[in-house]
Amino acid sequence: MTAVIDNNTTTNMITTTPIKHLVVIYPENTAFDHYFATYPNAENLPGEPHFSALPNTPSINGLTIGLLNNNTNAVNPYRLDREDSKIVAVCDNDHEYSAIQKAYNGGILDKFVGNIQNTTSKSCDPNQPMGFFDGNTVTALWNYAQHFAMSDNFYSTNFGSSLAGHINLISGQTHGVVPEDIEGYVSNGTLIGDLDDARFDDCSVSQTISLTGKNVGNLLNQKGVTWGWFQGGFKPTNRTIATDTHDNNTSAVVVGQAVCGSAHVNIAGENITDYVVHHEPFQYYESTSNPHHLPPTSVKMIGHTDQANHQYDLSDFWDAAENGNLPAVSFLKPSQYQTGHPGASDPLDEQTFIVNTINRLQQLPEWNNTAIIIAYDDSGGWYDHVMPPIISQSNDPKYDTLLGPDGLCGHAPTSAYQDRCGYGGRLPMLVVSPWAKMNYVDHQITDQTSILRFIEDNWQLGRIGDQSFDEKAGSILGMFNFTNGHYAERLFLNPGNGTLLDLP
Template sequence: MASAHGHGSWHSRGKREVATTTPIKHLVVIFQENVSFDHYFATYPDAANTDGTTFTAAAHTPAVDNLANAGLLTGNPNANDPQRLGPDQAVTCDQDHGYSAEQKAFNGGLMNLFVENTSRDACGSPLYGAPGLTMDYYDGNTVTALWNYAQHYAMSDNSYSTTFGPSTPGALNLVSGQTHGVTARTPDGAPTSDSYAVVSPDANGVGTVINDPDPYFDDCANKNGERSYNLAVMHGRNVGDLLDAKGVTWGWFQGGFRPTTPYDASAGSTAVCGATSTNVAGVSSLDYSAHHEPFQYYESTANPHHLPPTSVAMIGRTDQANHQYDMSDFDAALAAGNLPAVSFLKAPAYQDGHAAYSDPLDEQNFLVKQINAIQTSRFWSSTAIVVLYDDSDGWYDHVAAQILNGSNDPANDSAICTDAAASVGVAGGYQDRCGPGTRQPLLVISPFSKTNYVDHAQTEQASVLRLIEDNWRLGRIGDASADARAGSLLGMLEFHHGRAPRVLLNADGSVAHHDGHGDGRGDGHDSVGRS
């Protein structure tokens, strides 16, 4: 990270913070679910304005690599042309987003077999379905908040999952750049083998995660014990270990993490995460999803019994909560002036953007609430917010990444990965980590963001990990982690010339308040390309 010197500062409680290599003192990572770039930005910045919230782009908005600019809205090489989804079609069928299904949809980089391999067209009322649903997209009349954040801050049109596959690999890659190192246990803790939890195991049963097994170190796994599936344990280090080693405050905050029935050691009972919410279509779901919580896979950073922090003042510091918290703890810490240096936010399920049980409208409510709260706090001047996604859900996207790590497991890998194994190799010799995989949105919202700017450098989920490592001088994860190869997010930031304006949004994603016009950094005269 380019800096001639560290940027130290004094904490309000009198303790000196760990020096950073940039003026960013607080990084907030909002990690959402299951959206491809084209699914949300296929026609950006042009919205139909036939329904939903009106959106009009600023003059000189830069072009992005999307379906409209690639001429793929009609005459698409897939079996169906993409269709616009309106806000009345916000809650849709979930698509197939398996590690192998996504590779097959890519068809060696031709990007033309999505309908055959990832589309799930019918799932029953009240969810919306249609033939070739995987091809379809929203515009700024539905995902208005994200389009407005892109207008006033910085976004990438070339950012990807670190590997192909669903939620758990994405979450693990965010915090460790590593999906290898998993073993399986029974719910009672006995070591076992399990072809869903562990693929390509070695003689000791250590392999790779490509699916969504729940974490072993979590009372609320297996849907609060209602199921009896084998569970996963990750070995090795994650960014929480690195942050702890340097004394940097941090936390993972997730909706529904606070148990409805607390752990009771004297009674021998486990915690139960029973909170539920209902999305705009009336579909109810549990707020907490255990396989979306990456730190619960590692014994060193888990809070198995979902214990609360001992006080608001201890949020971000090591106590019985072990840095794993409910979303309400983030709200309390922010309000109390105790924002950790690094915060990961995971919405309750109905607001995380995942098709079927969530949707872009409920997701937007969560994003606006949390980002407005940060922007109106005293921490805004030293904060960067990164919004990104765990996987694409299998939604169509027309761009394939430059593959940086191959895999040649005949049970799971297609040509795009086996060819890469021959050309760029298999990092660490660990199979089933092919990537980068699918393209997803990534935005940086900060007073340090370039404004109305599109970055074309290839980045990935592990780029966020690398930003954290570099800003707080943590060192690398090691063991063939993707952090070492991940592209930089610094191209979206500017630390030396002025500041981006503070832009607050309404719940429908429209602009409620704008501090000014900023200084014109990233003035929109950037063209589509690759760097």
């Protein structure tokens, strides 16, 4: 790649592509087939947003007629409509490390019904993991795929849950957890479950963990590249008040821990807390944490190192971006009701967030050198018909179940960290950018750490090390066209239904 210098950016950093600003939008819990099983063919029932594919739309690795009508699972995959979003918003699927491996059943992929259980207290359909949406519900994502680039061969780095997917995005390394063993959550020093609470976060309420080692924030800081993690609900609603008694028997009121109490009502009418600790991966590393959720000292300091330590509320992103201070690397995490995570969110609330975000970003003066990546933290327990390539084996007899009760996940080399069986489930991934190839489907094997690797390569940061998956990650450069004269036009969509709008 040829280095490009742009003195008109806020960073003046040398990059190896024309991309000076990367924005990663990171929703939740979606397998590729759950959103793109029948792409580009939608049912187009009356009363639903219509979708018609552009001419010459490339084919993808979706569900064939045989898989739709004669599936090896206990029930066939079935279409969910827009009204079913209200059911998804209250019914979650098990998506932990062992359960997902069991569902994949050594590559037969026939155990999703029975192994992927409902994890809420609601009365939910046990066949739900076999459901999928099409372009009449996830209309925006299908339209972005039509006009920009997407992958049909992108995977979670490991089997398992949300926290692992977040940690892999920023470090490619789920080993190094302290303490080293917590039943169902940590094994052999490796993260295998969603332990909600980070040691370096006031809004943690139960047992906490931390991670050692480096993450991409450390690399960005070393290089002087501006960056931030921006999450809905990170801004405290209030702080606890304590009284500090001094040796001379005087006392003073001290402002204490942050309280993260903001909430929104989701599509099902349930009140959902905005901030989720295990969706904020940098809080698990002391070096990149903002334990007390302190605000940036000024808009100009957003992206730079100050008391906020690069961890922000989502509102801080727009304060910076719309005032000429868009960081070079930004991770955007919606409030929980808009993450798409079943049991709290749904595709329509998720779509509203994604479309509003992209519509606003396309109006920034920095748009011409910006790329947006839409990727997901895990497969959410939803059915997908593709067996991932296993590039990391693990033989923990307690938690590895990919090849049957005694089959483990192969056998890891003696020097390798255990409990990192992967790649895991196939996930949607799209690139929206003036530099993205148009109506393009990338088939190269990539994973969550391919995003990490793009950041490392574009800003010449080096690697994480210590068996991080960034060393093995496939490149996403095939989704871009960096030749002179290429320009993918802006696409403005309706946040309510995902259909096309006229340019403002």
